[in-house]
Amino acid sequence: MKIVHIVPGSGDTFYCQNCMRDNSLVKELRKRGHEVAIVPMYLPVNIDEPEKNYFGDTPVFYGAINTYLKQVMPLYRKAPVWLERLMDSKFLLNMAAHKAGSTRAAGLEQMTISMLNGEHGNQSTELQHLVDWLQNHEKPDVVHLSNALLLGLAGKIKRDLDIPVFCSLQDENQWIDPMEPQARQQVWDLMAEKSRDVAAFTAVSNYYAAQMQHTMRIPADKLHTIYIGVNMDGFMSHSLPFNPPVIGFLSRLCESQGLEILIEAFLLLKKAVDLKNVKLHLMGGYTADNEPFLKQQQQKLYDAGYTDDLTIFSGFDHDHRREFLQQLTVLSVPVPKGEAFGTFLIEAFAAGVPVVQPNLGAFPEIVASTGGGIIYNENTPSGLAEALAKLLRDPVHAQSLGDLAARNVATHFSIAKMAQEMEQLYCKFVTCAKD
Numbered sequence: 001m002k003i004v005h006i007v008p009g010s011g012d013t014f015y016c017q018n019c020m021r022d023n024s025l026v027k028e029l030r031k032r033g034h035e036v037a038i039v040p041m042y043l044p045v046n047i048d049e050p051e052k053n054y055f056g057d058t059p060v061f062y063g064a065i066n067t068y069l070k071q072v073m074p075l076y077r078k079a080p081v082w083l084e085r086l087m088d089s090k091f092l093l094n095m096a097a098h099k100a101g102s103t104r105a106a107g108l109e110q111m112t113i114s115m116l117n118g119e120h121g122n123q124s125t126e127l128q129h130l131v132d133w134l135q136n137h138e139k140p141d142v143v144h145l146s147n148a149l150l151l152g153l154a155g156k157i158k159r160d161l162d163i164p165v166f167c168s169l170q171d172e173n174q175w176i177d178p179m180e181p182q183a184r185q186q187v188w189d190l191m192a193e194k195s196r197d198v199a200a201f202t203a204v205s206n207y208y209a210a211q212m213q214h215t216m217r218i219p220a221d222k223l224h225t226i227y228i229g230v231n232m233d234g235f236m237s238h239s240l241p242f243n244p245p246v247i248g249f250l251s252r253l254c255e256s257q258g259l260e261i262l263i264e265a266f267l268l269l270k271k272a273v274d275l276k277n278v279k280l281h282l283m284g285g286y287t288a289d290n291e292p293f294l295k296q297q298q299q300k301l302y303d304a305g306y307t308d309d310l311t312i313f314s315g316f317d318h319d320h321r322r323e324f325l326q327q328l329t330v331l332s333v334p335v336p337k338g339e340a341f342g343t344f345l346i347e348a349f350a351a352g353v354p355v356v357q358p359n360l361g362a363f364p365e366i367v368a369s370t371g372g373g374i375i376y377n378e379n380t381p382s383g384l385a386e387a388l389a390k391l392l393r394d395p396v397h398a399q400s401l402g403d404l405a406a407r408n409v410a411t412h413f414s415i416a417k418m419a420q421e422m423e424q425l426y427c428k429f430v431t432c433a434k435d
Contacts, residue, residue: 001423001432003029003036004138006130006153007146009043009060014252014285015316017343018170021204021228022146028229028419037138039130041150042067061130062115062123063087070122071111077122109183112175116190118152127153131160141430148172148201148216151194164199164429169212171340174256192216199429202226202422205362208340224425227369229418230346234322237352237406240329240399244277245392248328248353250321250344251335253286253312255293258334258358263297264381265334265388267304275392283313283324325351330391330398332356334384342366345373346413349405354398356387369412372405 007022022038029036041062065087069076114121119128134140134157143157145167154165176187195201195216201223203209209225212218247266251257259282269275280301286294301310313324325331331348338361345366348355355373357363367373376387391398426432 001034001142001426001430002138002140003034003142003144003426004039004134004140005036005144005146006039006041006061006150008150009040014287014290015250015283015344016252017228017341018146018168020230020343021168021170024229024231024415025419025422027231028415029423032419032423034423037140059133061133062126067115067123067126068111070126071114074122077125109179109187112149112179112187113183113190115149116152116187116194118154118194119156121152127156131156134161142166142426144168145198148191148195148212149175151191151198154194154197158197164426165197166426167195167198167201169201169203169208169340171208172212173215174339177337188215192218195222198222200224200425202425204228204341205365207362207365211340226418226421226425227412228341228343228346229413229415230343230350231318231415232350232410234319235325235347235350237403238326240353240395240402241327242329242392242395244279245275245329246279246281246327247388247392248281248324248331248348249284249333250316250324250331250347251284251333252290253282253284253294254290256336257284258336258379260293260297261334261336261379261381261384262332263300265332265385267300267306268381268385269389269392270304270306270309272389275389278392279309279311281311281313281324281327283316283321285314285316321347322351325353328353330354330356330388332384332388334358334379335360336379337361338363346409348372349409349413352402352406354391354401354405356384356391358384370405370408372401372408374401 005022005026026036026038037058039058040060066084114123141163143163143165145153145165148167148169149172151167158165176184179187195218201218203212203223203225204227206225209223213220213223249259249262253259266280269278301307313320325348331344331353332355333344338358341362345355349370349372355367357367357373357375358379359375359377360379364375367375374387374391376383
Protein backbone atom coordinates (compact mmCIF):
# COMPACT_ATOMS: atom_id res chain seq x y z
CA MET A 1 0.00 0.00 0.00
CA LYS A 2 1.23 3.49 -0.80
CA ILE A 3 0.47 5.88 2.07
CA VAL A 4 1.09 9.60 2.53
CA HIS A 5 1.01 11.13 6.01
CA ILE A 6 0.63 14.93 6.01
CA VAL A 7 1.96 16.39 9.25
CA PRO A 8 2.56 19.91 10.63
CA GLY A 9 6.13 20.56 11.69
CA SER A 10 7.22 22.13 14.97
CA GLY A 11 10.68 23.12 13.79
CA ASP A 12 12.37 20.83 16.34
CA THR A 13 11.94 23.40 19.11
CA PHE A 14 9.95 21.40 21.67
CA TYR A 15 8.64 17.95 22.65
CA CYS A 16 5.90 17.51 20.04
CA GLN A 17 3.68 14.53 20.84
CA ASN A 18 1.87 14.58 17.48
CA CYS A 19 5.22 14.70 15.66
CA MET A 20 6.52 11.68 17.54
CA ARG A 21 3.28 9.78 16.98
CA ASP A 22 3.40 10.40 13.23
CA ASN A 23 7.13 9.68 12.85
CA SER A 24 6.95 6.41 14.79
CA LEU A 25 3.86 5.26 12.89
CA VAL A 26 5.45 5.98 9.51
CA LYS A 27 8.57 4.01 10.42
CA GLU A 28 6.57 1.05 11.68
CA LEU A 29 4.29 0.97 8.62
CA ARG A 30 7.42 0.91 6.47
CA LYS A 31 8.66 -2.09 8.48
CA ARG A 32 5.37 -3.79 7.65
CA GLY A 33 6.16 -3.48 3.94
CA HIS A 34 4.19 -0.37 3.01
CA GLU A 35 5.55 2.51 0.95
CA VAL A 36 5.00 5.49 3.22
CA ALA A 37 5.90 9.15 2.69
CA ILE A 38 5.76 11.82 5.37
CA VAL A 39 4.89 15.25 3.99
CA PRO A 40 5.65 18.24 6.26
CA MET A 41 3.54 21.39 6.45
CA TYR A 42 4.33 24.86 7.80
CA LEU A 43 7.71 24.08 9.41
CA PRO A 44 10.30 21.29 9.22
CA VAL A 45 9.21 18.19 11.09
CA ASN A 46 10.90 17.12 14.31
CA ILE A 47 12.42 13.74 13.40
CA ASP A 48 12.67 11.93 16.71
CA GLU A 49 14.56 8.91 15.34
CA PRO A 50 16.02 9.96 11.98
CA GLU A 51 16.85 7.44 9.30
CA LYS A 52 18.51 7.76 5.92
CA ASN A 53 16.28 9.19 3.18
CA TYR A 54 13.44 9.75 5.65
CA PHE A 55 11.99 12.53 3.51
CA GLY A 56 13.68 11.89 0.18
CA ASP A 57 13.03 15.00 -1.95
CA THR A 58 9.80 15.95 -0.18
CA PRO A 59 9.41 19.74 0.17
CA VAL A 60 7.68 21.57 3.02
CA PHE A 61 4.18 22.52 1.84
CA TYR A 62 2.23 25.53 3.14
CA GLY A 63 5.54 26.95 4.41
CA ALA A 64 4.85 29.08 7.48
CA ILE A 65 6.14 32.28 5.90
CA ASN A 66 4.24 31.88 2.62
CA THR A 67 1.07 30.83 4.44
CA TYR A 68 1.17 33.86 6.71
CA LEU A 69 2.00 36.35 3.95
CA LYS A 70 -0.82 35.06 1.75
CA GLN A 71 -3.19 35.62 4.65
CA VAL A 72 -2.19 39.20 5.47
CA MET A 73 -1.00 40.49 2.04
CA PRO A 74 -3.52 39.91 -0.78
CA LEU A 75 -0.96 40.89 -3.44
CA TYR A 76 1.38 38.16 -2.25
CA ARG A 77 -1.18 35.52 -3.23
CA LYS A 78 0.09 35.99 -6.78
CA ALA A 79 3.76 35.83 -5.83
CA PRO A 80 6.11 34.23 -8.39
CA VAL A 81 7.18 30.65 -7.80
CA TRP A 82 10.84 31.63 -7.23
CA LEU A 83 9.85 33.91 -4.35
CA GLU A 84 7.67 31.23 -2.77
CA ARG A 85 10.53 28.75 -2.98
CA LEU A 86 12.88 31.24 -1.36
CA MET A 87 10.45 31.73 1.55
CA ASP A 88 10.20 27.94 1.89
CA SER A 89 13.96 27.49 2.26
CA LYS A 90 14.96 25.37 5.24
CA PHE A 91 17.09 28.21 6.62
CA LEU A 92 14.20 30.71 6.72
CA LEU A 93 11.69 28.17 8.03
CA ASN A 94 14.01 27.15 10.86
CA MET A 95 14.41 30.83 11.76
CA ALA A 96 10.61 31.22 11.76
CA ALA A 97 10.23 28.20 14.03
CA HIS A 98 12.22 29.92 16.78
CA LYS A 99 10.31 33.19 16.59
CA ALA A 100 7.59 34.10 19.09
CA GLY A 101 4.11 33.22 17.88
CA SER A 102 5.17 30.51 15.43
CA THR A 103 3.13 27.88 17.27
CA ARG A 104 0.56 30.11 18.98
CA ALA A 105 -3.14 30.21 17.99
CA ALA A 106 -4.01 33.63 19.42
CA GLY A 107 -3.98 36.13 16.56
CA LEU A 108 -4.11 33.42 13.90
CA GLU A 109 -7.88 32.85 14.01
CA GLN A 110 -8.54 34.12 10.50
CA MET A 111 -5.66 32.14 9.03
CA THR A 112 -6.97 28.98 10.70
CA ILE A 113 -10.40 29.63 9.18
CA SER A 114 -8.84 30.31 5.79
CA MET A 115 -6.89 27.04 5.96
CA LEU A 116 -10.06 25.12 6.77
CA ASN A 117 -11.73 26.69 3.73
CA GLY A 118 -9.20 24.86 1.59
CA GLU A 119 -9.46 25.70 -2.11
CA HIS A 120 -11.69 28.66 -1.22
CA GLY A 121 -9.21 30.07 1.31
CA ASN A 122 -6.39 32.55 0.88
CA GLN A 123 -3.84 29.74 0.58
CA SER A 124 -5.57 27.98 -2.35
CA THR A 125 -2.39 28.05 -4.46
CA GLU A 126 -0.58 26.18 -1.68
CA LEU A 127 -3.25 23.49 -1.77
CA GLN A 128 -2.90 23.19 -5.55
CA HIS A 129 0.89 22.80 -5.19
CA LEU A 130 0.30 19.97 -2.70
CA VAL A 131 -2.31 18.17 -4.80
CA ASP A 132 -0.19 18.46 -7.96
CA TRP A 133 2.78 16.99 -6.10
CA LEU A 134 0.70 14.10 -4.77
CA GLN A 135 -0.70 13.36 -8.23
CA ASN A 136 2.59 13.58 -10.11
CA HIS A 137 5.09 12.38 -7.54
CA GLU A 138 3.49 10.05 -4.96
CA LYS A 139 0.23 8.70 -6.43
CA PRO A 140 -0.86 7.36 -3.02
CA ASP A 141 -3.59 4.85 -2.21
CA VAL A 142 -4.28 6.59 1.11
CA VAL A 143 -3.68 10.04 2.57
CA HIS A 144 -3.68 10.51 6.35
CA LEU A 145 -3.96 13.96 7.94
CA SER A 146 -2.20 14.45 11.28
CA ASN A 147 -5.04 16.43 12.87
CA ALA A 148 -8.45 17.93 12.16
CA LEU A 149 -7.08 21.44 11.66
CA LEU A 150 -5.88 20.15 8.27
CA LEU A 151 -9.36 19.15 7.13
CA GLY A 152 -9.40 21.94 4.54
CA LEU A 153 -7.11 19.70 2.47
CA ALA A 154 -9.37 16.65 2.54
CA GLY A 155 -12.05 17.51 -0.03
CA LYS A 156 -9.74 18.39 -2.92
CA ILE A 157 -7.39 15.48 -2.22
CA LYS A 158 -10.33 13.07 -2.10
CA ARG A 159 -11.87 14.38 -5.34
CA ASP A 160 -8.74 14.95 -7.44
CA LEU A 161 -6.94 11.77 -6.44
CA ASP A 162 -10.07 9.64 -5.93
CA ILE A 163 -8.71 8.05 -2.76
CA PRO A 164 -9.84 7.85 0.88
CA VAL A 165 -8.57 10.44 3.34
CA PHE A 166 -8.08 9.58 7.02
CA CYS A 167 -7.55 11.97 9.93
CA SER A 168 -6.08 11.62 13.42
CA LEU A 169 -7.66 13.45 16.35
CA GLN A 170 -5.41 14.70 19.15
CA ASP A 171 -5.61 17.92 21.18
CA GLU A 172 -7.10 20.16 18.48
CA ASN A 173 -8.85 21.93 21.35
CA GLN A 174 -5.49 23.16 22.67
CA TRP A 175 -5.12 25.26 19.51
CA ILE A 176 -8.75 26.34 19.25
CA ASP A 177 -9.68 27.11 22.87
CA PRO A 178 -7.45 30.24 23.17
CA MET A 179 -9.22 31.85 20.19
CA GLU A 180 -11.81 34.56 20.64
CA PRO A 181 -15.31 32.99 21.01
CA GLN A 182 -16.80 33.82 17.61
CA ALA A 183 -13.79 32.52 15.70
CA ARG A 184 -13.60 29.47 17.96
CA GLN A 185 -17.15 28.43 17.10
CA GLN A 186 -16.56 29.11 13.40
CA VAL A 187 -13.52 26.84 13.43
CA TRP A 188 -15.41 23.99 15.11
CA ASP A 189 -18.30 24.38 12.65
CA LEU A 190 -15.94 24.31 9.67
CA MET A 191 -14.21 21.22 11.01
CA ALA A 192 -17.58 19.52 11.42
CA GLU A 193 -18.50 20.45 7.85
CA LYS A 194 -15.20 19.27 6.37
CA SER A 195 -15.34 16.00 8.31
CA ARG A 196 -17.71 14.70 5.61
CA ASP A 197 -14.71 14.39 3.28
CA VAL A 198 -12.95 11.94 5.61
CA ALA A 199 -13.33 8.18 5.33
CA ALA A 200 -12.49 7.56 8.99
CA PHE A 201 -11.12 9.35 12.05
CA THR A 202 -8.70 7.85 14.56
CA ALA A 203 -8.81 9.27 18.09
CA VAL A 204 -5.95 8.62 20.51
CA SER A 205 -8.18 7.77 23.49
CA ASN A 206 -11.78 6.86 24.27
CA TYR A 207 -12.07 10.09 26.22
CA TYR A 208 -11.10 12.22 23.24
CA ALA A 209 -13.16 10.15 20.80
CA ALA A 210 -16.31 10.89 22.82
CA GLN A 211 -15.44 14.58 23.08
CA MET A 212 -14.76 15.01 19.38
CA GLN A 213 -17.74 12.93 18.30
CA HIS A 214 -19.94 15.43 20.11
CA THR A 215 -18.06 18.59 19.14
CA MET A 216 -17.54 17.74 15.46
CA ARG A 217 -20.75 15.73 15.05
CA ILE A 218 -18.87 12.70 13.71
CA PRO A 219 -20.98 9.56 13.06
CA ALA A 220 -19.99 6.75 15.41
CA ASP A 221 -19.12 4.38 12.56
CA LYS A 222 -16.50 6.84 11.24
CA LEU A 223 -14.66 7.17 14.55
CA HIS A 224 -12.10 4.67 15.87
CA THR A 225 -9.88 4.74 18.95
CA ILE A 226 -6.30 3.70 18.23
CA TYR A 227 -3.94 4.25 21.13
CA ILE A 228 -0.58 5.83 20.45
CA GLY A 229 2.32 3.42 20.42
CA VAL A 230 5.93 4.29 21.20
CA ASN A 231 9.25 2.79 20.29
CA MET A 232 10.34 1.13 23.52
CA ASP A 233 13.83 0.18 22.32
CA GLY A 234 16.31 0.92 25.08
CA PHE A 235 13.67 1.71 27.70
CA MET A 236 13.83 -0.52 30.76
CA SER A 237 12.61 -0.63 34.31
CA HIS A 238 15.13 0.50 36.91
CA SER A 239 15.56 0.91 40.65
CA LEU A 240 13.98 4.25 41.40
CA PRO A 241 16.31 6.75 43.10
CA PHE A 242 15.33 7.99 46.57
CA ASN A 243 18.60 9.47 47.77
CA PRO A 244 17.74 12.01 46.59
CA PRO A 245 14.30 11.48 45.00
CA VAL A 246 13.86 13.12 41.59
CA ILE A 247 10.60 14.49 40.17
CA GLY A 248 10.53 14.76 36.39
CA PHE A 249 8.55 16.84 33.90
CA LEU A 250 8.65 15.77 30.23
CA SER A 251 6.74 18.10 27.93
CA ARG A 252 6.94 21.54 26.42
CA LEU A 253 8.21 23.91 29.12
CA CYS A 254 5.23 26.25 29.21
CA GLU A 255 2.27 27.30 31.30
CA SER A 256 -0.32 25.38 29.25
CA GLN A 257 1.38 22.08 30.17
CA GLY A 258 1.12 22.76 33.90
CA LEU A 259 4.74 23.56 34.65
CA GLU A 260 3.82 26.35 37.06
CA ILE A 261 1.61 23.96 39.05
CA LEU A 262 4.54 21.56 39.37
CA ILE A 263 6.99 24.33 40.35
CA GLU A 264 4.65 25.54 43.11
CA ALA A 265 4.10 21.95 44.29
CA PHE A 266 7.87 21.42 44.36
CA LEU A 267 8.29 24.50 46.57
CA LEU A 268 5.70 23.07 48.97
CA LEU A 269 7.46 19.70 49.09
CA LYS A 270 10.80 21.35 49.90
CA LYS A 271 9.29 22.68 53.13
CA ALA A 272 8.85 19.14 54.51
CA VAL A 273 11.88 18.05 56.54
CA ASP A 274 11.86 14.52 55.12
CA LEU A 275 11.60 15.77 51.51
CA LYS A 276 13.97 18.74 51.62
CA ASN A 277 16.50 16.97 49.39
CA VAL A 278 14.04 16.31 46.52
CA LYS A 279 15.23 17.39 43.05
CA LEU A 280 13.35 18.60 39.96
CA HIS A 281 14.36 17.67 36.40
CA LEU A 282 12.74 19.32 33.36
CA MET A 283 12.90 18.32 29.70
CA GLY A 284 10.88 19.25 26.63
CA GLY A 285 12.15 22.41 24.97
CA TYR A 286 10.30 25.67 24.37
CA THR A 287 9.78 28.52 21.90
CA ALA A 288 10.53 32.23 22.23
CA ASP A 289 6.96 32.70 23.47
CA ASN A 290 7.72 30.51 26.48
CA GLU A 291 10.99 32.14 27.57
CA PRO A 292 9.52 34.86 29.85
CA PHE A 293 7.35 32.29 31.64
CA LEU A 294 10.25 29.88 32.09
CA LYS A 295 12.50 32.61 33.47
CA GLN A 296 9.75 33.58 35.91
CA GLN A 297 9.55 30.02 37.22
CA GLN A 298 13.32 29.77 37.55
CA GLN A 299 13.30 33.03 39.52
CA LYS A 300 10.89 31.49 42.04
CA LEU A 301 13.36 28.71 42.76
CA TYR A 302 16.25 31.18 42.91
CA ASP A 303 14.40 33.38 45.40
CA ALA A 304 13.68 30.32 47.56
CA GLY A 305 17.30 29.21 47.45
CA TYR A 306 16.64 26.06 45.41
CA THR A 307 18.44 26.87 42.18
CA ASP A 308 20.83 23.94 42.62
CA ASP A 309 17.88 21.55 42.97
CA LEU A 310 16.63 22.28 39.43
CA THR A 311 18.11 20.81 36.24
CA ILE A 312 16.79 21.75 32.78
CA PHE A 313 17.88 19.38 30.01
CA SER A 314 18.34 20.85 26.55
CA GLY A 315 18.05 17.79 24.30
CA PHE A 316 14.81 15.83 24.02
CA ASP A 317 15.24 13.27 21.25
CA HIS A 318 14.63 9.55 21.82
CA ASP A 319 18.02 8.80 23.36
CA HIS A 320 17.99 11.90 25.58
CA ARG A 321 14.50 11.04 26.86
CA ARG A 322 15.50 7.47 27.64
CA GLU A 323 18.51 8.67 29.67
CA PHE A 324 16.38 11.35 31.35
CA LEU A 325 13.73 8.88 32.49
CA GLN A 326 16.35 6.55 33.97
CA GLN A 327 17.14 9.31 36.50
CA LEU A 328 13.57 9.84 37.75
CA THR A 329 11.69 8.64 40.79
CA VAL A 330 8.35 9.89 39.51
CA LEU A 331 7.03 11.89 36.56
CA SER A 332 4.24 14.46 36.59
CA VAL A 333 2.91 16.73 33.83
CA PRO A 334 -0.14 18.39 35.47
CA VAL A 335 -1.76 19.87 32.35
CA PRO A 336 -4.46 22.26 33.70
CA LYS A 337 -7.21 21.03 31.35
CA GLY A 338 -5.93 17.52 30.73
CA GLU A 339 -4.97 16.10 27.36
CA ALA A 340 -6.27 13.75 24.70
CA PHE A 341 -3.51 11.27 25.55
CA GLY A 342 -0.08 12.07 27.01
CA THR A 343 2.79 10.31 25.22
CA PHE A 344 5.10 11.23 28.09
CA LEU A 345 3.12 8.82 30.29
CA ILE A 346 3.79 5.88 27.99
CA GLU A 347 7.49 6.63 27.82
CA ALA A 348 7.62 6.87 31.60
CA PHE A 349 5.81 3.52 31.90
CA ALA A 350 8.31 1.94 29.47
CA ALA A 351 11.14 3.14 31.72
CA GLY A 352 9.42 1.82 34.86
CA VAL A 353 8.72 5.32 36.22
CA PRO A 354 5.40 5.80 38.06
CA VAL A 355 3.35 8.89 37.24
CA VAL A 356 1.22 11.30 39.25
CA GLN A 357 -1.46 12.95 37.09
CA PRO A 358 -4.64 15.02 37.61
CA ASN A 359 -8.07 13.52 37.14
CA LEU A 360 -8.50 15.29 33.81
CA GLY A 361 -8.73 14.43 30.12
CA ALA A 362 -7.52 10.97 29.16
CA PHE A 363 -5.06 10.70 32.05
CA PRO A 364 -7.26 8.39 34.19
CA GLU A 365 -7.88 6.16 31.15
CA ILE A 366 -4.19 5.87 30.26
CA VAL A 367 -2.95 5.38 33.82
CA ALA A 368 -5.62 2.75 34.52
CA SER A 369 -4.52 0.76 31.46
CA THR A 370 -1.20 -0.13 33.11
CA GLY A 371 -1.83 0.58 36.79
CA GLY A 372 1.43 2.52 36.80
CA GLY A 373 0.54 5.67 38.67
CA ILE A 374 -1.66 7.80 40.88
CA ILE A 375 -4.56 10.04 39.85
CA TYR A 376 -5.36 12.99 42.11
CA ASN A 377 -8.53 15.10 42.01
CA GLU A 378 -7.64 18.71 42.77
CA ASN A 379 -5.19 20.00 40.16
CA THR A 380 -3.61 22.65 42.36
CA PRO A 381 -0.07 22.94 43.73
CA SER A 382 -1.24 21.64 47.12
CA GLY A 383 -3.22 18.79 45.55
CA LEU A 384 -0.25 17.72 43.45
CA ALA A 385 2.21 18.13 46.33
CA GLU A 386 0.09 15.88 48.53
CA ALA A 387 -0.10 13.16 45.86
CA LEU A 388 3.63 13.35 45.13
CA ALA A 389 4.51 13.25 48.84
CA LYS A 390 2.55 10.01 49.35
CA LEU A 391 4.57 8.32 46.64
CA LEU A 392 7.94 9.81 47.60
CA ARG A 393 7.44 8.67 51.19
CA ASP A 394 6.65 5.09 50.15
CA PRO A 395 9.55 3.73 48.05
CA VAL A 396 8.15 0.19 48.04
CA HIS A 397 4.81 1.32 46.61
CA ALA A 398 6.48 3.64 44.09
CA GLN A 399 8.75 0.84 42.86
CA SER A 400 5.82 -1.57 42.58
CA LEU A 401 3.86 0.93 40.46
CA GLY A 402 6.86 1.49 38.19
CA ASP A 403 7.47 -2.23 37.75
CA LEU A 404 3.77 -2.84 37.05
CA ALA A 405 3.77 -0.11 34.40
CA ALA A 406 6.84 -1.57 32.70
CA ARG A 407 5.25 -5.04 32.57
CA ASN A 408 1.92 -3.84 31.17
CA VAL A 409 2.83 -1.00 28.80
CA ALA A 410 3.54 -3.13 25.72
CA THR A 411 0.08 -4.74 25.89
CA HIS A 412 -1.68 -1.50 25.00
CA PHE A 413 0.93 0.95 23.74
CA SER A 414 3.47 -0.72 21.46
CA ILE A 415 4.13 0.96 18.12
CA ALA A 416 3.65 -2.42 16.43
CA LYS A 417 0.10 -2.66 17.80
CA MET A 418 -0.70 0.88 16.68
CA ALA A 419 0.60 0.25 13.15
CA GLN A 420 -1.31 -3.03 12.84
CA GLU A 421 -4.59 -1.40 13.88
CA MET A 422 -4.03 1.51 11.50
CA GLU A 423 -3.24 -0.90 8.67
CA GLN A 424 -6.45 -2.85 9.36
CA LEU A 425 -8.44 0.39 9.19
CA TYR A 426 -6.91 1.41 5.86
CA CYS A 427 -7.65 -2.03 4.45
CA LYS A 428 -11.37 -1.51 5.03
CA PHE A 429 -11.26 1.16 2.32
CA VAL A 430 -8.56 0.03 -0.12
CA THR A 431 -7.52 -3.35 -1.47
CA CYS A 432 -4.68 -4.78 0.59
CA ALA A 433 -2.36 -7.64 -0.28
CA LYS A 434 -2.83 -10.72 1.91
CA ASP A 435 0.11 -12.17 3.84
